[in-house]
Amino acid sequence: MAAQQSQSIQTLLEAEKEAAKVVQQARQYRVQRLKDARSEAEKEIEEYKKTKEQEFKAFEQSHAGTTQTVQARIDKETEVKQKEIRAAYEGNKDKVVQKLLDRVILVKPELHRNLKKQQ
Structure with a gap:
């Protein structure tokens, strides 16, 4: 019986x-699968980045001309408005200076309305 128990113990140890x-082996397999999944995911991310970058470049190129034409139009409008403002300034500056001088030079001395006359 001791031999049988010894053999059973030996079988259990082997098992x-x-x-x-x-x-x-299962742990190694799992670790390897995780590494494979990460590398695969990185590849997919890189491919996705490339496609989105290409889409962005195409979008940028298709709208680059529009931006330049809009900027040129805005520059022209700004220049026209600046010319109008300068013309208005040149046309009215003498009048404004004259009005300011008239107000400063032509002073009419009057009593303040709150001052009461004393008799």
Whole structure:
């Protein structure tokens, strides 16, 4: 009976070693699958970045001309408005200066309305 128990224990130890090997292989397999998944995901991300970058460049090129024409139009409008403002300034500056001088020079001395006359 002792020999049978010894053999059973030996069989259990061998089974335990085999189970440990299976568990270790499963862990290695899982780690390898995670590494593979990460590298695959990085590849997909890189491809997605490339496609979006190409789309953006195409969009930018298609709208670049529009931006330049709009900027040129705005510059022309600004220049026209500046000319109008300068013309108005040149036409009215003498009148404004004259009005200011008239107000400063032509002073009519009057009593303040709150001052009461004393008799």
